[in-house]
Amino acid sequence: MPGKQSDEEQVELGAAENKPDEDLGGLTAEELRQGQEAALALEDMMALSAQTLVRAEVDELYQQVRPLGQGRFGQVLLVTHRQKGTPLALKQLPKPSTSLRGFLYEFCVGLTLGTHPAVVTTYGIGIESTDSYSFLTEPVLHGDLISLIQPKVGTQMPSGP
Numbered sequence: 001m002p003g004k005q006s007d008e009e010q011v012e013l014g015a016a017e018n019k020p021d022e023d024l025g026g027l028t029a030e031e032l033r034q035g036q037e038a039a040l041a042l043e044d045m046m047a048l049s050a051q052t053l054v055r056a057e058v059d060e061l062y063q064q065v066r067p068l069g070q071g072r073f074g075q076v077l078l079v080t081h082r083q084k085g086t087p088l089a090l091k092q093l094p095k096p097s098t099s100l101r102g103f104l105y106e107f108c109v110g111l112t113l114g115t116h117p118a119v120v121t122t123y124g125i126g127i128e129s130t131d132s133y134s135f136l137t138e139p140v141l142h143g144d145l146i147s148l149i150q151p152k153v154g155t156q157m158p159s160g161p
């Protein structure tokens, strides 16, 4: 999801604006307009989020409890807020492999999608530390949908009457 590919996505968006009407990649003009609007809203959110990043070391603010998982771009830790004790999931992306723009993209897509009740909530706290960028989400401690679905089998459905 995150990473340095975001610049390329922006280039693609710019290219789409210049294409003739008949070459919309299977989209209607209205769908293309909506997509471009969403991309601009995301750019705005990324610019605002960049201005409100908390500059601190993660350990100063949060106590690490245990790792929750590892993604392609970074690790996810279960942490508690040092003052309040609130449990949170902290997604930490190392600076050597993550650009600021890549981090902001991941963070803001999370903020946007996380408003859906079926998607993990991303909280509006982005942190810039010496070696990493991080943001906080709701912790999911009882497994996600993927852990309940067996490949090529699916889930156990209750039998009908």
Ligand SMILES: Nc1ncnc2c1ncn2[C@@H]1O[C@H](COP(=O)(O)OP(=O)(O)OP(=O)(O)O)[C@@H](O)[C@H]1O
Pocket: 001, 002, 068, 069, 070, 071, 072, 073, 074, 075, 076, 089, 091, 120, 137, 138, 139, 140, 141
């Ligand atoms: N909020 C969360 N609560 C509990 N576990 C989580 C949470 N977020 C992520 N995880 C765990 O950490 C793993 C890595 O998550 P992460 O978001 O870094 O990568 P991903 O979305 O699985 O894949 P990608 O590498 O494409 O980003 C997940 O597969 C999941 O097991």
